[in-house]
Amino acid sequence: MNVTRSPVSVWPQLEPILTSVRKPARYVGGEGNIVVKDVAAADSAWLLVYPDAYEVGQPNQGVQILYEVLNERPGTAAERGYAPWPDMEAVMRERRIPFFSLENHLPMRTFDVVAFSLAAEVGYTNLLNCLDLGGVALHAADRTDDDPLVVVGGHAAFNPEPLAPFVDVVCAGDGEEFVGELDDVVRRSRRGGWERQRLLDEIVRIEGAYVPSRYSAEYLADGRLRGTFPRRDGVPYRVRKRTVSDLDAWPYPKRQIVPLTETVHERYSVEIFRGCTRGCRFCQAGMITRPVRERSRATIKQMVAEGVANTGFTEVGLLSLSSADHSDILGLCGDLADSYEGTVTSLSLPSTRVDAFNVTLADELARNGRRTGLTFAPEAGTERMRRVINKMVSEADMLRTAETAFANGWRHIKLYFMIGLPTETDADVLGIAELGLKVAGIGRQHGRRNKVTVSVGGFVPKPHTPFQWASQDAPEELARKLGLLRRRVASDHSLNLRYHDPKPGVVEGLLARGDRRVAAVVERAFALGARFEGWDELFDYGTWMRAAEEVGVDVGWFTRRERGEDEVFAWDHLDSGLEKDWLWKDWRDAIDAGTELEDCRWTPCYDCGVCPGLDLQHQTGHLPIFSAAPS
């Protein structure tokens, strides 16, 4: 690794051009609570990049947590970077301004580690663009001892194969402990003047570290994957994910960065628990973050009190995958509502399940008087379909919840659904409209101006879920189903139907379940100008299809093919803790019988494999169930 470091800020080049680009505040740094260290004197320097626009990336919890964890280490400097908007990219290329950090405005190549947070697949071309702008070789194989180490982590990194040629290291699972261990190795490498290959060999030994160059992918004659195998001894056959067992020991963010310009979430956010065992079969987040680990009420209250005081935010978000499932949620919400009653500080509880209890919670949190909208995610329109996806909400539950909400003064209910689910029929699709119309009808009984929004997205099968074997609907089929919905609700004025263009879902599906051969598509699409796949105004389907065709990848083979039991997946060597046998059984239960599965926090263990594999248990206040036998 490069031992000497002579950081030169790009600010003098940047400052004169900032008034010529849109929203210049996203490139200036200088936000509240940032940590600005002397990078020249640091033992190690990290650049944490969220490969999307500043306003999307800045509020990301993962980056925020690791930024604080790393900067609390003496001698370690961590700075942040975000993908430049196309107008800025053009100026940077014209003026040869390299990709830079926001704290000291240092070029990417100044840093020892460039770590990308991959919350979703739609940032992959931006990742390549950031490296390219930073003057770092796109292919890991082309990097020299002077180049930074390119690391990825986050949910989408649970299938990193479409990025395998471009990244040096993948972090599987929670990053809090991992980054410290990687930082230790990087420092030893700098002190010892190691060559890059030695550094990578050492990193392989860190639990949760996957080094793609140490593995090779082999294929069968029919094109399916034979397996991804270690190239040499000492490289683990499977990489086990990292799991932080005690979230109270990692109470981050403590000092959340306060942006100077508008972002998508303007709030102090605290994760009240991590993991979810609801068992929704489509949900990757719920599968890969097991087991459930709760933060205590005392820790959460302290984090909120300090977080609000040192940021000045007026909103507090209590985050998790299903917030009302915290074993102490009523007490927690009551305490927080008491603390902020009569102030302008508002509390929000995103991701709540459909039941009247959640309306009670929402009422509690909205004591300050603002009862605008409530959001629920029934996900599917009929009970049959909901049994298949294991989202156990009855129609009666939904209608009772709506009745309670509108009766308590809420005026707008938003309902989230998916179409394109396995075994879905037109009746299931129309069920979405029927349910939405019934909820709208209840709304009208409580007030002429009450509204219901039905938001519909196309289902994309994800790795490490029971639906990883499923076929994805073609965009034409999704468009036809959306047409059915549109016609059914057209005459109703209190129901507002929202939906997305189904085409970006094809690219998301390709990247989600792609293997190493798909990396060529990503690289070609980037070369053809693809950027910001998550932005409708910038996404270009034609570019992606052309890229796939040029490199000889059949997109349909990856997206619209139902896999068999013996299929080897490109992500099988990344161990999320889930037993593949269990996932297969759950998949068959879903499509053969539509059998539901209870939450294992309050019913007996069904052997998904996570807890014994990680030598962990749920860390919750729910009473454990020791036996299913009736007493």
Add this chain to the structure above:
Amino acid sequence: MRLRVRYAKTGKLRFVSAIDLGRVWERALRQADLPIAYSEGFSPHPRVSFPDALPLGYASTGEYAQLTFAAPIALEPGVKALNTAFPDGLEVLAAVEVAEGAPKLAKWLRASCWDVAYPAGVALAEPVLALEAASNLPVLRERKGDPVTVDLRPSIHQICCAGAALRVTLHHVEPPVRPSEVHLALRVTDPDLPEPALVTRVAQGEPAFTDGPGAAEQRPAGLVEALSGALVPPLPDCRK
């Protein structure tokens, strides 16, 4: 309790828009634990008002705001706490309590004094003299997509320069005249005049005059700053 403050917006903060700046103020007031009052209604807003917006990219040591507090605050410690909470580049420079029945803040802000820094070596004397001598200064402006010609002459209270530094005091008119338009007017004489490196609003207040040689003759002489009454003079050697 109501306060009027003069504050600076410099450095990186000059790239923060007027809309975003309101949120920065609100969060700093909350971090400083100052009892700012909020408006009534469905979505309460902090009672901080800004008489006019500084164009994006300009720096300023002459921005003004009026704050209404729900409870009395101690002036000096309050300002200190607020300045600690502000990000680098925002700073309250002066604060006064508003007397009952005082005229609106905007009434005190009749003109702005701007410093326009051109790259070193730029000679401004000739175009400035030509601009002063002109009886009208037509500048093309876009209004609702249509080009219109505006005469800058009546809006310019005083213009002077020293080397590559320009100081211009502009009357507040509607729609406002910006230093970028003065730059366009200077380019009529010197088409090669480069873009300024930095534009800073120095202060706002009343245009100032001195007595001329003749009886009842008044000459422009800078600007009287709104909160302190201090004179912001023209550049010392602008006549040379």
